[in-house]
Amino acid sequence: MLILSAQDQARALAMPEAIEAVGEALSHFSGGRANVPLRTGIPVPEQGATALFMPALVAGAGSLGVKYVSVFPRNAGRDKPVIHGAVLLADPETGEPLALLEGSYLTALRTGAASGLATRYLARPDAAVAAIIGTGTQARMALRAVAAVRRLREVRLYNRRREKAETFARELAAQLGPEVPRLQVSPDPGEAVRGADIVVTATTSHTPVFPAGAVGTGVHICAIGSFRPDMQEVPGEVVARADKVVVESREAALAEAGDLLIPIREGLWEAGRLHAELGEIHSGHRPGRERADELTLFKSVGLAVMDVVVGRRIYERARQLGIGQEVDLGVFPS
Structure with a gap:
């Protein structure tokens, strides 16, 4: 072996x-x-x-x-x-x-890769500004994957502990070099998300990690951190506004993803609005992004x-x- x-x-x-x-x-x-x-x-x-x-x-x-x-x-x-x-x-x-x-x-590699795959199909082709909430290994891998499928010109980083975000920024600058011309640490999550084309959340938070009002039209969100019914990274109002919600597995997401289950309990969203599994999009059976102004959400809970x-x-x-x-x-x- x-x-x-x-x-x-x-x-x-x-x-x-x-x-x-x-x-x-x-x-x-x-x-x-x-x-x-x-x-x-x-x-x-x-x-x-x-x-x-x-x-x-x-x-x-x-x-x-x-x-x-x-x-x-x-x-x-x-x-x-x-x-x-x-x-x-x-x-x-x-x-x-x-x-x-x-x-x-x-785990980090395949979760990051899933974010890259989702971004390939769901982000606007011209998406160039990414906001990363969280600064652990999952965040690093997700950024690598997003950068593999979109030409990024700016990455905004946020962590509740600013020193961790600054350390993360230095590490990324050394690793990515000229792949991402501009890396900056944002003082609050709203500033990081506002105006971003792609938002990645990679935390284990039990409450939303950015304000709902910071997300505009045409944005793609990869929510990859929370993995239990009591965890939530994305505001329920944002899930309700999403034009397309995509998951790896309908069954797993509707059993485990607090980002979806909590808005369902609050009456903000219905499971019937789930657009597709990512594999259905990859195989051509369901469409990815169809309009520039669509708000898209990929919710990952992991799949063996x-x-x-x-x-x-x-x-x-x-x-x-x-x-x-x-x-x-x-x-x-x-």
Whole structure:
């Protein structure tokens, strides 16, 4: 079995390839060619945390596996990552374990890639100004993905702790270089969002992270941080105004996404207004953006098909490049 660290995965697969892999995964899912049970979430109330277990089979992509990921928000005060995890890949023909991948990097990569895929289809072609709310790994990956599908001239960053946003800006400037000519830290989320063409929210907030009035027409929003029914990043009024709301999975989003469930409970939005799954758009069965003035929202809660298909792409490339650590688990005699 091959062990692949975050560094190994970063060497093996670039963001544009990850975006294509996510498109393949979601097309299989929306086409009914994947077996993906709803994920099992185990609360860890003593830590205000959640442990998630997500299996998936995408036979057409040669992908079978299970993902474990934990979200422990208090780790931010312990100088530890908020997200930990691992993905175990298996051979769909024999069932034998193939690889164990560090999961927090893969989670951020595939979530970022989903944001890039959604932005490709839902943002205006001339979108050039992005606002990023949140400054963690998810935000970094989402920005990389958005920059892979749109030519950005300005990125505005916001975090409740300004020093974190300033550190983030310095890191991005070093990583992105001339890809984004202007990076700036905004003093408040309203200023960051006002006038932006693309808005990315990458937080674990339980309340909206920007004012509803800051969002104009023609904007595309990627809400990728919140993942539980009691979490909300996007104001309900904005969801109600959206011309198109797109998700990875109707079933998962309407079971887990507080950004949708809370407006439904408040009578601001109806599930029947959900426009499409992203895989339906990628496969050409549903339209993406159709007018420049549309307000579009992509709400992500994560889907294991993305993990196992992107993970399989990483595994195959790592084999080709000789990346990773080989471990012999041995076989117990039957």
